[in-house]
Amino acid sequence: YAKLLVETALDDAATQHLKVAPYCSYISKVIADQPEKYLGLVPQEIRAQFGLPGDTTK
Template structure:
């Protein structure tokens, strides 16, 4: 199986595809140099394969490359950052307490 994560800016979301089928997405809103992650969803038949982690890892790596500040409103994104502290620096320090980081 081939898994790919793409940014779909026209839909304001990162998408994870497995064999070209949409498996899930992470919705976002961009304002200036910030990207706010709002909601992450993986289709029921694609669950349990680690696709959400691949999706968010790629989305956060992309935010880092673009020098965007990350606002993790989505609980899954917050949890992912908490488990992968190398991404904590993407969240503005003044927002760490707000997001429980």
């Protein structure tokens, strides 16, 4: 259920055009596992801080 909760929250953030700072390691993992869908929510300048790639092509 955790993944569903996180994906729902990320989808809601996308719908509202919000940005995400994934301080929770599980949220970072969900974003990293689906970068084409969620990486754009994390500002590029802070992605490295959370171990995320710099762009959506990685």
